[in-house]
Amino acid sequence: MTVKILFLESEHGRYSELKYASCVARMYADKLRRKGHRVYEISRPTPDEANAKIRELNPDVIWFVGHGDPDRATLENIQLWVRSTNDLWQFRGRIVVAHSCLTGIELGKSAVAKGAVAYFGYTDEMWFVWCDESKYPNCACSKENPYGVRPEVWMKLVTYPHYPPLEFLMAVAEGRDFKEAFDYSLAVTDKLVAELQSIQPSSQQEASMIKVTEWALEGNRDDQVLYKRTAEVGGIETEKAGSLSKALALIMLSLPAVGLMIIGGGGNAGKNIPNI
Amino acid sequence: MSRAFVISWYNRIPPAERTLPIIMYNGKVYTPEEVYREVMAGTRLGEALQAKIERLRASHSYALDDLKELDYVAKKRVEQVIKNLPPDFSLVAIGANGKRIYRPEELLKTRFFEKAVEREKKRVVKLLRG
Numbered sequence: 001m002t003v004k005i006l007f008l009e010s011e012h013g014r015y016s017e018l019k020y021a022s023c024v025a026r027m028y029a030d031k032l033r034r035k036g037h038r039v040y041e042i043s044r045p046t047p048d049e050a051n052a053k054i055r056e057l058n059p060d061v062i063w064f065v066g067h068g069d070p071d072r073a074t075l076e077n078i079q080l081w082v083r084s085t086n087d088l089w090q091f092r093g094r095i096v097v098a099h100s101c102l103t104g105i106e107l108g109k110s111a112v113a114k115g116a117v118a119y120f121g122y123t124d125e126m127w128f129v130w131c132d133e134s135k136y137p138n139c140a141c142s143k144e145n146p147y148g149v150r151p152e153v154w155m156k157l158v159t160y161p162h163y164p165p166l167e168f169l170m171a172v173a174e175g176r177d178f179k180e181a182f183d184y185s186l187a188v189t190d191k192l193v194a195e196l197q198s199i200q201p202s203s204q205q206e207a208s209m210i211k212v213t214e215w216a217l218e219g220n221r222d223d224q225v226l227y228k229r230t231a232e233v234g235g236i237e238t239e240k241a242g243s244l245s246k247a248l249a250l251i252m253l254s255l256p257a258v259g260l261m262i263i264g265g266g267g268n269a270g271k272n273i274p275n276i
Numbered sequence: 277m278s279r280a281f282v283i284s285w286y287n288r289i290p291p292a293e294r295t296l297p298i299i300m301y302n303g304k305v306y307t308p309e310e311v312y313r314e315v316m317a318g319t320r321l322g323e324a325l326q327a328k329i330e331r332l333r334a335s336h337s338y339a340l341d342d343l344k345e346l347d348y349v350a351k352k353r354v355e356q357v358i359k360n361l362p363p364d365f366s367l368v369a370i371g372a373n374g375k376r377i378y379r380p381e382e383l384l385k386t387r388f389f390e391k392a393v394e395r396e397k398k399r400v401v402k403l404l405r406g
Contacts, residue, residue, distance in 0.1 A: 017368045017377070067370045101371040125369030127388060130377065132364055147362045200291050207292040208360035212383075215392040216367060222391075 003173045005032060006059035007041045008050050010066050010076040016133040016140070018076075021065040021099045023141035024162040028170060037173055047081040054090050061095045063169055068100030068121075071107055084110035091116035097169045099162070101125045104225035112227040112236045118178050120168050123240075124223040127216035128161035129209070149206050153199060157213045160192045161220060168226075182226045182239045189221040279315060282326060285406045286312045297352040298400055299332070300345040301325055305352050308403075332404050350396035357392075358383050 007029050009022035026041065033039045042053050054062065064081075066074040071084040082088060084107045092115035098108065104121030111119045131139035131146060138144045141159060143151030164185040171181035196214050201207035226239040286294070289308045297305035301324055306314075311329065314322030332338070338346065361380040367388065369376045383389055 013370065014377070017370065067376070069371060101369055125371055127367050127369050130366045130368040132366060147365060197290050204360045205362055208357045209365065210292060211357045212361065212367065215388070215395060218395055219388065219391050
């Protein structure tokens with residue numbers, strides 16, 4: 001099945017931090033095109049341009065990157081695009097992948113309540129590695145970096161935190177159901193973390209940068225959320241990473257006993273994940 | 277736990293993590309490298325560290341003091357990692373309001389730090405168990 005996907009590729013927020021996600025999105029856009037999907041990319045969209053393209057193209061899926069808060073998302077130059085109090089027509093009948101902090105708290109739920117098919121987002125801040133763009137303008141999706149990190153390692157550090165939402169999108173485009181696609185993106189994260197852990201660092205500094213990137217990936221994974229419409233009118237179903245282990249941890253921590261059982265991570269290691 | 281077991285345990289620890297704290301003994305934290313060195317040298321400290329690792333490996337539940345130590349070790353790990361970052365290295369969180377670009381020293385005051393500590397607690401247990 002051919003899917004029509006619109007990428008809203010902002011680049012500038014406060015600095016040029018958004019291009020770190022957008023350049024990874026462009027790689028995925030190319031992959032999706034090669035698989036036969038109809039892919040449209042809008043670079044540095046204003047809210048009006050984004051809205052006009054949505055009306056014109058009527059996409060099945062929208063991916064966007066922009067600074068977010070629980071109830072709103074922005075695009076290029078942090079221009080406000082959507083708020084949970086709006087009618088959110090932009091998302092109606094579509095799948096939304098929000099590469100944005102915090103919108104999984106409220107905006108995503110509101111989007112599905114107002115007609116979106118599904119909404120992938122984050123319930124907390126979404127972290128990634130960045131260079132000071134005023135000094136180092138060529139770090140995004142590049143092997144160049146000012147820290148002396150080996151080029152092939154740097155490329156992983158600077159791109160991997162952006163893979164999971166795009167892997168979710170890829171999986172949906174390939175016809176997996178939302179739950180499968182969500183679980184798949186979690187499993188991809190585990191695989192990326194394992195790959196980072198297997199790198200033999202060339203210095204303490206490189207080791208630290210690798211470790212921090214692992215934490216970013218794992219933290220983002222735990223805050224990933226998916227809202228999807230159910231068959232019932234107004235029904236919303238939620239998928240969340242690690243909700244079971246968090247609940248168990250809370251139960252264990254509330255016990256007055258002197259000991260605490262350490263519960264193994266709810267990782268997805270061992271699932272069948274192709275190389276990406 | 278035999279000396280051979282310590283060698284095998286040490287070899288299973290990813291190289292990048294051998295210089296990060298993994299255990300606390302008598303108020304001081306030790307890295308796998310330090311544990312390995314002490315055990316290989318046959319010191320009393322090495323024996324004590326080995327015994328403690330053996331105990332922690334075997335237990336399914338930790339006493340409150342062990343949990344406090346685990347928390348301390350995890351914090352030290354995260355602090356050490358952050359301290360070793362280049363000063364102009366940054367992490368970004370793309371929220372719409374407030375400051376969202378963090379230098380290493382600023383990371384210590386964020387939820388990112390707290391979450392990293394929680395993650396490192398699990399990591400330490402996993403590494404101890406080999």
